[in-house]
Amino acid sequence: xxxxxxxxxxxxxxxxxxxxxxxxxxxxxxxxxxxxxxxxxxxxxxxxxxxxxxxxxxxxxxxxxxxxxxxxxxxxxxxxxxxxxxxxxxxxxxxxxxxxxxxxxxxxxxxxxxxxxxxxxxxxxxxxxxxxxxxxxxxxxxxxxxxxxxxxxxxxxxxxxxxxxxxxxxxxxxxxxxxxxxxxxxxxxxxxxxxxxxxxxxxxxxxxxxxxxxxxxxxxxxxxxxxxxxxxxxxxxxxxxxxxxxxxxxxxxxxxxxxxxxxxxxxxxxxxxxxxxxxxxxxxxxxxxxxxxxxxxxxxxxxxxxxxxxxxxxxxxxxxxxxxxxxxxxxxxxxxxxxxxxxxxxxxxxxxxxxxxxxxxxxxxxxxxxxxxxxxxxxxxxxxxxxxxxxxxx
Amino acid sequence: xxxxxxxxxxxxxxxxxxxxxxxxxxxxxxxxxxxxxxxxxxxxxxxxxxxxxxxxxxxxxxxxxxxxxxxxxxxxxxxxxxxxxxxxxxxxxxxxxxxxxxxxxxxxxxxxxxxxxxxxxxxxxxxxxxxxxxxxxxxxxxxxxxxxxxxxxxxxxxxxxxxxxxxxxxxxxxxxxxxxxxxxxxxxxxxxxxxxx
Numbered sequence: 348x349x350x351x352x353x354x355x356x357x358x359x360x361x362x363x364x365x366x367x368x369x370x371x372x373x374x375x376x377x378x379x380x381x382x383x384x385x386x387x388x389x390x391x392x393x394x395x396x397x398x399x400x401x402x403x404x405x406x407x408x409x410x411x412x413x414x415x416x417x418x419x420x421x422x423x424x425x426x427x428x429x430x431x432x433x434x435x436x437x438x439x440x441x442x443x444x445x446x447x448x449x450x451x452x453x454x455x456x457x458x459x460x461x462x463x464x465x466x467x468x469x470x471x472x473x474x475x476x477x478x479x480x481x482x483x484x485x486x487x488x489x490x491x492x493x494x495x496x497x498x499x500x501x502x503x504x505x506x507x508x509x510x511x512x513x514x515x516x517x518x519x520x521x522x523x524x525x526x527x528x529x530x531x532x533x534x535x536x537x538x539x540x541x542x543x544x545x546x547x548x549x550x551x552x553x554x555x556x557x558x559x560x561x562x563x564x565x566x567x568x569x570x571x572x573x574x575x576x577x578x579x580x581x582x583x584x585x586x587x588x589x590x591x592x593x594x595x596x597x598x599x600x601x602x603x604x605x606x607x608x609x610x611x612x613x614x615x616x617x618x619x620x621x622x623x624x625x626x627x628x629x630x631x632x633x634x635x636x637x638x639x640x641x642x643x644x645x646x647x648x649x650x651x652x653x654x655x656x657x658x659x660x661x662x663x664x665x666x667x668x669x670x671x672x673x674x675x676x677x678x679x680x681x682x683x684x685x686x687x688x689x690x691x692x693x694x695x696x697x698x699x700x701x702x703x704x705x706x707x708x709x710x711x712x713x714x715x716x717x718x719x720x721x722x723x724x725x726x727x728x729x730x731x732x733x734x735x736x737x738x739x740x741x
Numbered sequence: 742x743x744x745x746x747x748x749x750x751x752x753x754x755x756x757x758x759x760x761x762x763x764x765x766x767x768x769x770x771x772x773x774x775x776x777x778x779x780x781x782x783x784x785x786x787x788x789x790x791x792x793x794x795x796x797x798x799x800x801x802x803x804x805x806x807x808x809x810x811x812x813x814x815x816x817x818x819x820x821x822x823x824x825x826x827x828x829x830x831x832x833x834x835x836x837x838x839x840x841x842x843x844x845x846x847x848x849x850x851x852x853x854x855x856x857x858x859x860x861x862x863x864x865x866x867x868x869x870x871x872x873x874x875x876x877x878x879x880x881x882x883x884x885x886x887x888x889x890x891x892x893x894x895x896x897x898x899x900x901x902x903x904x905x906x907x908x909x910x911x912x913x914x915x916x917x918x919x920x921x922x923x924x925x926x927x928x929x930x931x932x933x934x935x936x937x938x
Contacts, residue, residue, distance in 0.1 A: 509873070510818045510846040518849030518873045525849065525875075 376671025471550025
């Protein structure tokens with residue numbers, strides 16, 4: 348207890364140096380917590396996004412990604428479509444649990460964005476779409492009255508922005524079509540919230556895409572059949588098969604490279620923090636050589652000196668750990684904002700997930716870091732010979 | 742290459758629907774820097790505040806607004822916690838005008854009605870930031886929107902407007918426009934604390 352008190356008083360003697368060292372340790376801890384928090388949060392959000400798609404496999408027309416990239420980059424239309432024969436061909440495969448054909452169509456709205464023009468997206472679906480997404484519930488209204496009805500079901504946000512209630516009308520620009528709102532979904536926290544759904548047949552008719560689809564979502568009865576199922580579909584001409592497990596792995600791999608680099612930076616930050624703490628304490632020991640000599644001459648043992656110096660290091664690391672943990676907690680929103688601006692693809696949901704266990708572990712790691720960083724200066728101080736120390740300190 | 746393709750597809754599946762022209766509920770300017778400069782070329786900056794009826798007076802204020810509007814506010818989309826945005830336009834430190842928008846339910850979709858007002862509250866410019874209607878072009882035509890220039894809240898309250906419906910079959914949207922503009926001016930009058938009188 349006495350060693351702790353002496354160590355604390357020693358730190359207070361050089362306030363600025365102590366504070367700067369604590370801040371250095373704190374920054375290293377904050378970086379560490381944020382990176383591990385990002386690691387956990389990103390994976391969870393990505394898994395959540397992919398799981399909420401509701402299917403294991405997506406079948407699209409060949410060439411679609413190129414067109415999709417054009418659409419995304421240049422805001423142009425021209426998605427690639429495949430024949431719905433593909434759907435009919437695989438519909439009765441016994442390995443399939445649920446299957447949902449989709450048709451995404453984009454129309455150019457001349458009056459969008461204050462007259463500057465904008466694209467609006469509509470998705471044609473069948474009721475099987477809901478089987479893939481059992482969590483989708485109606486806030487009001489219900490399913491289309493028929494497969495060819497001129498009706499729409501709106502995602503929560505779409506209805507909010509368009510201020511639509513069940514029974515209201517919506518206008519599809521570009522093709523001058525009026526649809527009646529039949530239902531509004533509850534908020535799901537997915538992309539579905541912003542979509543306007545229409546019956547698949549209606550979509551094929553009004554967008555003049557008879558027998559066309561943009562994708563088929565498939566959920567298998569047994570996930571173990573995925574590889575063979577994919578293999579079988581590779582023989583169907585004009586389509587490509589994407590397993591979402593593979594997409595998940597690919598994105599995590601891509602992000603993994605950036606993560607590895609960030610982790611290296613964190614390790615370097617921690618290494619620098621350790622060196623900085625060791626250097627600070629060592630300087631303090633050198634400055635107090637005479638004082639340490641006097642303490643030893645008055646009867647302080649090597650163990651007492653070792654304890655005092657070690658305690659100083661640990662105190663710095665404890666305060667640094669508390670500061671770093673606080674910065675990480677309160678700064679997580681800012682870190683999340685920066686990550687969202689930087690990453691090419693950021694899933695919805697919280698990207699930086701800081702759990703109490705992570706905070707506790709990081710704090711513990713900081714204390715261990717203090718133990719390591721303080722060993723050499725404490726050892727050096729404890730091994731000083733009293734007479735030599737008093738003489739060299741003069 | 743295969744990796745890139747799969748990522749693009751995922752972005753397409755997950756992210757594409759967000760490309761639609763949906764905006765936030767509280768009607769904000771699409772591009773405030775550009776929009777403010779376009780309507781106030783002499784401006785050097787602007788301040789933005791978001792204010793709800795709830796925080797400025799709650800139910801009592803809503804009743805006042807409804808009385809002036811002569812209509813009830815729709816409980817879901819015009820609730821008292823909808824944030825309204827006000828842009829105070831500056832030239833140096835001097836306030837030279839305001840910009841403010843509201844969402845208004847139209848016949849075929851939500852409208853976003855943006856007003857630029859002068860210090861005394863007169864309309865300097867009006868435009869539709871968003872509108873869905875088969876006759877949207879007629880409403881968004883400058884010839885129609887310019888007819889509101891110079892009008893003030895008083896003109897809307899007394900009904901002294903003398904502006905004809907530009908459409909043939911969209912009288913509901915014309916009525917919605919007048920209601921939305923009146924609501925916009927009432928909210929501007931009631932909610933903006935620093936407004937110059």
